[in-house]
Amino acid sequence: MKFTNLIRTISLLGLLEIAGACKDFVEINSDPNNPTTPVLELLLPATQISMAGSLRDVNQGTSIVMQHLYTATASRNFQDGTDYQQSWNALYTQVLNDIEIVIREGTRLQRWDYVSIAKLQKAYLYSIMVDLWGDIPYTDASKGLTVSDPTFESGAAIYDKLFTLIDEGLADANKGNFAIQPTTADIIYKGDKAAWIRMGNSLKLKLFNQIRLVQTDKAKAGIAALLSSNAPLITTNAQDFAFRFGTTETPANRHPWHRTEYQAGKTYYMSQNFIERLFGTDDIRMRYFFFRQTSNYTVGFTPTGNGYFGRYTGDATASPNDNALKATCGVYPAGGLYDNAPINNLTAANVFILNTGATGSPKVVTNSDGSGAGVFPFITNAMVKFILAESALTMGTAGDPKQLFQDGITASLNSINTISTTSGNSAPTMPAASVTSFVASRAAQYDAADATGKLNAVMTQKYIALYGNGMESYNDYRRTGFPVLPAPIAPLNTFPLRLAYSVTELATNASVSEKADQIQTAQQTTPVFWDK
Structure with missing residues (x-):
């Protein structure tokens, strides 16, 4: 595929910096993206690390669109071809390329445990990409650099192929001995076969539900078959398909929100809409999701006067020098601080947001506060x-x-x-x-x-x-219209029904470059295939 050479040459060490769970692999000297003899126990964890890293930008962008976070332009429904270019390029040139190597070499070596995991990860990633972008390269993309101008396939056609791919991955799990060694070569599930089977079935469940508006009979029959057959699903929190971050600053393996917000200059505001949704409904998660740097800040767009200072979606007001005043992310999902300071304006109606035992104080956070050991669910x-x-x-x-x-x-x-x-x-x-x-x-x-x-x-x-996973919130909202979200104050565009494509892909891929402008413009208003 025609991507920038810079992206193609990112080292594995750079990827390893995003996850503390990967400390056993930091000293790898070879580049698994260009292996001479692929080593599966080194390449598999690289795919899991780069999976979390590659989804970072799209997750943060959708978290803004879905009013979990705020930035000025994205919250006004503006996007362009550079916003998600890094995620697009990294997905295709890093993680999906490495996954194909694991599938190919694992098949050659009859290491069906590695093949199974790789196929399930591949199905998950491509399903997310269809959900976010709609039509994308799929069949040609699996051929790597041998195809310079991969064809974009319809999201519906890719979903059909993903159901087959998931079934293949589940079948592969039962071929031969499932024995990932060392177990740390599988960062997510530590080589637990049963966990991967639960993940595969849960992914099928999610995809069947996703298509229920446009393929109701298929969705209903698929879910009924999973349930009637007692197919193992994720049923406890310990079985979650999630990526856990580490605690170290150098190398930087902390949660991305901790890395950007627990410093003097901050990238985001917390969404005032989301803050007030939780505060107004007396939600017990309030003190875990947000940490206040001040106890009382009452500018015009923060009427609560209790230090929960964020920004309303679509607010186009210029940002003052308020990095030391704005509320920031808390212990969940970012591994930040728990807010144990008294809240000024609680009433007798508050049953779950209370000041009982609240003996802490707001503080201006630094990178020494909290651990950063958060989660990407x-x-x-x-x-x-x-x-x-x-x-x-x-x-x-x-x-x-x-x-x-x-x-x-x-x-x-x-x-x-x-x-x-x-x-x-x-x-x-x-x-x-x-x-x-x-x-x-x-x-x-x-x-x-x-x-x-x-x-x-x-x-x-x-x-x-879903706070911490904007992608799935974005999917749910487009499919159901719930929850009702406040309209942006000063929108620059309509609510985006798809994410913008990588400008590099549209400019260099001959299969789409002649109509690049029309294709990009249509992304804003064209529903994905399952959105009716």
């Missing part, structure tokens, strides 16, 4: 529960949607507890009684809603639980 137990609840509500598949709704919220709260108390983080856990009470309060709201309101409740709680 790809497919989680909470997500699976919410998907099953949505499917039961909309297609009548098996399961009690209310119970699944409650299970999803419980899984979200418990995942925060896990990050709060491991990998160098220090935050109090939510007591079991508080978790139970909070879930019950949301269940009561669910009970009081009509059918549309119940779906809204499910998708809203999933949206909150």
Whole structure:
């Protein structure tokens, strides 16, 4: 593929800096992107590290669009061909290229464990790329540099191929001996065959649910088959398909949000819309998601007066010198600080956001605060529960949607507890009684809603639980329209229905370059195939 030579020559060491789990591989001297004799136990972890790194920009961009974060231009629905170019280039020239090598060499060596993992990772990544960009290179892309102008295939056609690829990966897992050695060669699941099978089935579940508006019969039959056959799914938080970051600054393997926000100059504001959604609904996750650097800051766009200072989506006001005042990311998902300072304007109506035991103080954060040992949640137990609840509500598949709704919220709260108390983080856990009470309060709201309101409740709680994964929130919103998001204050464009393509790809790929401008313009307003 015609990408810049600079991207192609990024070293493995640079990729290794994003994850502490990879410390066993830091001293690799060869470049697995150009191996003479591929070493599977070195190449597989490289694909997992670069998977997290390659999705960074698209995840952050969609987090802004979905009002989890704020930057001036993206929150006004503006995008161009450079915004996601790094993710696009890295996906094709780094992780997907290496995955193809693992599949090819693993097949030659009959190491079906490596082949299985690689195929499941490939299916996950291509599904995300279809979800974000729509039509993309697929078949030709797997041929690497032997095809200079890969053909763009329709998202629907690629999804069909991905269902087949997932089945192949699951079948490969049962060929021969599944014995990844050392187990650290599999950063995500440590060579656990059962975990990868659960991941593959959960990915199928997600994709079936994704197509329910346009291929309802296929979606319903696919989910019913998974459930009736008792296909193993992700059912506990310990089984989450997720990437855990490390704690070191040099090399930099901390969560990307910690690296950009726990320093003097900051890249983002927290979304005021998201802050007020949690504060206004007395959400117990508030102190874990945000950390205040001041206790009371009352500029015009922050009316709460309690230090939760962010920006409303689409606010075009110039940014003052406020890096030491704005609220920042907390212990979840970024491995930052837990906010244990008193909140000024709580009332008797607050049951879950309380000042009980709040003895801390706001502070201006630095890179020595928090650990950075956060998480990038790809497919989680909470997500699976919410998907099953949505499917039961909309297609009548098996399961009690209310119970699944409650299970999803419980899984979200418990995942925060896990990050709060491991990998160098220090935050109090939510007591079991508080978790139970909070879930019950949301269940009561669910009970009081009509059918549309119940779906809204499910998708809203999933949206909150997905803080840290803007990509899936973006998918859900385009498919369901929930939760309702405030309109940008000063939009520059309509809400983007797809992400902008890499300008390098459009300029250099002869299969699309003649119509590059039209193709790019259409990305803003053309739904992906599953968005009806």
